[in-house]
Amino acid sequence: MAAPRLARREFHKLVGGGIVVLFGASALPMAQAQGRRPYPSDFHAYLSIGDNGRVTVYSGKIEMGQGVMTSLAQMAAEELGVDLASIDMVLGDTDTCPWDMGTFGSMTTRMFGPALRAAAARAREVVKSLAAARLEVPGDRLRLEHGVVSVIGEPGQRVSFAELSKSVRIAEAVDQAAVLRAAADFSVMGRSPSRLDGAEKVTGAAKYAADIRLPGMLYARILRPPVHGAALNKADTTAAKALPGVVVIERDDLIAVLHAEPDSAAAALALVQADWRLPDMTLGPDTVFEHILAHAGDQKQIAVKGDLGSAPVARTFETTFQKGYVAHAPMEPHAALADVRHGGATVWASTQTPFPTRDSVAKALGFDPKTVRIITPFLGGGFGGKSASGQAVEAARLSQICGKPVQVERTRSEEFFYDTFDPASVVTVSSALDRDGRISRWDYAVFAAGERGANPFYDIPNLRIRSAGGTSYGGAPAVAGLHPFAVGPWRGPGANMNVFATESQIDIMAAAAGVDPVAFRLKHITDPRMRRVLQAVSAAFGWRPSVGASGSGQGVACSSDAGSCVATMAEVKVDLATGKVTVLRIVCAQDMGVVVNPNGARMQIEGGLTMGLGYTLTEELRFNGGDILDRNFDTYHLPRFSGAPRIEAILVKNDDLEPQGCGEPAITTTGAVIANAVFDATGVRMLRLPMTPERILAALPTSAQRK
Amino acid sequence: MKSTVQFSLNGGPVSLTADDGRMLLWVLRTDLALTGTKYGCGEGICGACAVVINGQAHRSCRLPLKDVAGAEVLTIEGLAKDGRLHPLQQAFIDHGAFQCGYCTSGMLLDAYALLLSDPRPSRAKIVAGMEHNLCRCGAHQRIVDAIEQVSTQTGAET
Ligand code: FES
Ligand code: FES
Numbered sequence: 077m078a079a080p081r082l083a084r085r086e087f088h089k090l091v092g093g094g095i096v097v098l099f100g101a102s103a104l105p106m107a108q109a110q111g112r113r114p115y116p117s118d119f120h121a122y123l124s125i126g127d128n129g130r131v132t133v134y135s136g137k138i139e140m141g142q143g144v145m146t147s148l149a150q151m152a153a154e155e156l157g158v159d160l161a162s163i164d165m166v167l168g169d170t171d172t173c174p175w176d177m178g179t180f181g182s183m184t185t186r187m188f189g190p191a192l193r194a195a196a197a198r199a200r201e202v203v204k205s206l207a208a209a210r211l212e213v214p215g216d217r218l219r220l221e222h223g224v225v226s227v228i229g230e231p232g233q234r235v236s237f238a239e240l241s242k243s244v245r246i247a248e249a250v251d252q253a254a255v256l257r258a259a260a261d262f263s264v265m266g267r268s269p270s271r272l273d274g275a276e277k278v279t280g281a282a283k284y285a286a287d288i289r290l291p292g293m294l295y296a297r298i299l300r301p302p303v304h305g306a307a308l309n310k311a312d313t314t315a316a317k318a319l320p321g322v323v324v325i326e327r328d329d330l331i332a333v334l335h336a337e338p339d340s341a342a343a344a345l346a347l348v349q350a351d352w353r354l355p356d357m358t359l360g361p362d363t364v365f366e367h368i369l370a371h372a373g374d375q376k377q378i379a380v381k382g383d384l385g386s387a388p389v390a391r392t393f394e395t396t397f398q399k400g401y402v403a404h405a406p407m408e409p410h411a412a413l414a415d416v417r418h419g420g421a422t423v424w425a426s427t428q429t430p431f432p433t434r435d436s437v438a439k440a441l442g443f444d445p446k447t448v449r450i451i452t453p454f455l456g457g458g459f460g461g462k463s464a465s466g467q468a469v470e471a472a473r474l475s476q477i478c479g480k481p482v483q484v485e486r487t488r489s490e491e492f493f494y495d496t497f498d499p500a501s502v503v504t505v506s507s508a509l510d511r512d513g514r515i516s517r518w519d520y521a522v523f524a525a526g527e528r529g530a531n532p533f534y535d536i537p538n539l540r541i542r543s544a545g546g547t548s549y550g551g552a553p554a555v556a557g558l559h560p561f562a563v564g565p566w567r568g569p570g571a572n573m574n575v576f577a578t579e580s581q582i583d584i585m586a587a588a589a590g591v592d593p594v595a596f597r598l599k600h601i602t603d604p605r606m607r608r609v610l611q612a613v614s615a616a617f618g619w620r621p622s623v624g625a626s627g628s629g630q631g632v633a634c635s636s637d638a639g640s641c642v643a644t645m646a647e648v649k650v651d652l653a654t655g656k657v658t659v660l661r662i663v664c665a666q667d668m669g670v671v672v673n674p675n676g677a678r679m680q681i682e683g684g685l686t687m688g689l690g691y692t693l694t695e696e697l698r699f700n701g702g703d704i705l706d707r708n709f710d711t712y713h714l715p716r717f718s719g720a721p722r723i724e725a726i727l728v729k730n731d732d733l734e735p736q737g738c739g740e741p742a743i744t745t746t747g748a749v750i751a752n753a754v755f756d757a758t759g760v761r762m763l764r765l766p767m768t769p770e771r772i773l774a775a776l777p778t779s780a781q782r783k
Numbered sequence: 784m785k786s787t788v789q790f791s792l793n794g795g796p797v798s799l800t801a802d803d804g805r806m807l808l809w810v811l812r813t814d815l816a817l818t819g820t821k822y823g824c825g826e827g828i829c830g831a832c833a834v835v836i837n838g839q840a841h842r843s844c845r846l847p848l849k850d851v852a853g854a855e856v857l858t859i860e861g862l863a864k865d866g867r868l869h870p871l872q873q874a875f876i877d878h879g880a881f882q883c884g885y886c887t888s889g890m891l892l893d894a895y896a897l898l899l900s901d902p903r904p905s906r907a908k909i910v911a912g913m914e915h916n917l918c919r920c921g922a923h924q925r926i927v928d929a930i931e932q933v934s935t936q937t938g939a940e941t
Contacts, residue, residue: 140883141881141882141883141884141885141920142882143882270876270877271876271879273884274875274876275868275876276884277881277884277887278868278872278873278875278876278881278884278887278891279819279859279860279862279863279868279872280817280818280819280820280858280859280860280862280888281819281860282884283818284818284821284885286818286822287812287818289816289818295813336813337805337809337813337814338809338812338813339805339806339809339813340802340805405919406883406885406919407821407823407829407831407883407885407886407917407918407919407920408821408823408883408885409822409823454883454884455883456821456883456884456885456886457882457883457885457919457920459919485822487825488823488824488825488826675879676879679879679882679922679925680882682921682922682924682925683882683920683921683922684921685921686921686923686924687919687920687921708824708825708826708828709824709828709829709917710826710828714917714919715921715923716914716915716917716923717910717911717913717914717916717923717926717927718910718911718914720921720923720924721924722924723924
């Protein structure tokens, strides 16, 4: 049962009659920043008002926990003048939703938001003019509220959206000049309604890709190499084939065992005997940094200002920072169900990139992309790791071969093995203070992390920022062999490392200058937004000005990311006997422009900071060359309840600025804020993440030295 | 070994013929089409697959079908009664105690069993009780807040 293919020009047939707002020929300029192509000008719609008055919003974005199902609905409801409850969301369906590059980079609200709001504003004008004709009054005498148009001052004179859209078939293009509602007039945006996906998620009704069932479907388990770079000599599937109900598929690059029960498929796969040729395996978590420095390739100049050579120098500071590979480890492993029959393909996939995934599925099947439909159910977390969606291609190929719907759900071991890890990386900084204790030069080079967050927002007259072996968006670098396995974007890609290095170095200089770290920062920050968040967090946290290590364990870090300004403070306790860091509390202030959903924003900030404690304190992939040694949560340690501190998120009001990114900025401060707090507590400066108890213990002076 | 196993599932009788060494998680998700119970690690580490059996939380990924013969099994699909959410479910919504929602079924069932055994746990006991449930989205403090609110308001009402 392949889902019906849509005739391209029959959108009305799909959504019924009513009012549909389509893309205008002129793509919104903001949308172009989204990537390689602007939002398209083809038939796909942003939203439709059905003849029952319900509004359906279509977005190529996906819901992976970041709450866009609710926040996008709020934007549409606000501009249209309808209640949130009358909005239905269709997300990540390539047949009905506008083309989209993918959900990452904290861009949904910033980039798609304005497009959607403009579409809703256009629909509002259409509704208004229909109502003006119906009620025989000029449009400026009408008010739109709760899905009803009424005449101002004559509430009896009214007509509902449902009545208006009943007998019409209107397709309007988005008007670029749409007038959006001002923050001061918001009645749906700027509030925190209950999440639209709440009831489904607490009752188990919410569907994720592995929850989709089709009659006759098979579950596949795929033969995987033991290490990256291994080559198959031969595989013997005889024993697996002998089991009842087992289907074995063998292609050059794909050997799979399929069964109507996933666990029986797994049991059958265990019977496959495979003989592998293993590659040379030498790199490990401790040797990889030298390898990266040697092989990162040409340095790209990211920014340059003044003249490093002639900067006045009283004291210089040379520091090298390191950070290991980190897994995305979403609780939901990658999964997909593919139905490739009758000349078309429908794939339900756990993916952050439905449209690019459609193209790669089409390519693998030898199909025209028009005949491939990707449907994206809820994602159980993504964090950048589901930008790559190879499982969808595997499921589609297997379904094409066996002629039945096929599900591929990665085991946890496969999820670790095929993760596109946050790359291990190195930063070297050489900076200087002049005689007045101001930063006079800043020579910064990042290796393998990429340049996001590398250019400091501080007022520094002479600086140079270079990047090698990384990309601006956290994608895999063009340098072959730099990493022994796949790497890719990881929530706040690159910025986690760059903020850790920058904000640690700032603290190092503050201590040397004999200035309180907050005062030192304020002395070098001119951006009024950044000053405001830093002052807000200081007040809420109760920052106690101090010079050098105060012993009280407080730390600060700032970040400018995805258009938002963040300042975070933390308080930690370090057990000198074990080296264990306990984070007691975190306060984070963020200016993200207009806030669409304050509670949702706070959840993103809290969630980001909690997740960030992983790469800061416990998470670092262990590997031996292409052999991924951590394959489950028994040895790879995510943050747990006992390590989750109280987190207070403060949203610093800035309604003059369009909504900015929210899912990533806060997490980028985690490494530095904790490292700075550990320094304050112990006087020890940690230069490598994660700061495991062993590393802290090794860095602490022995008790004899302490005396 | 193929056999017929009978148990009570979310208040109703179930009789099922299957290899009784199979893990309950896959039987629930495949044979019984109850997909609210999630696979996260398959090794009893993450709690995504938690179910309540005779009032106690178990990890269904490690529990052979034969072990539930004659037992009362509660999954996330049975937590709401007559269309009314359980107070824990409502509290999770009110506190925003989930983001992606993938860990939520397991969190709710482990919390449910926790409150059955100790209707008024301290915050520290809640944290300790939930320690082996993983949430990658970082909803931890809200999950604890939600459980705490239910425990102080209603105790372990079922
Ligand atoms: S799936 Fe059972 S504990 Fe993780
Ligand atoms: S809400 Fe996503 S894993 Fe907990």
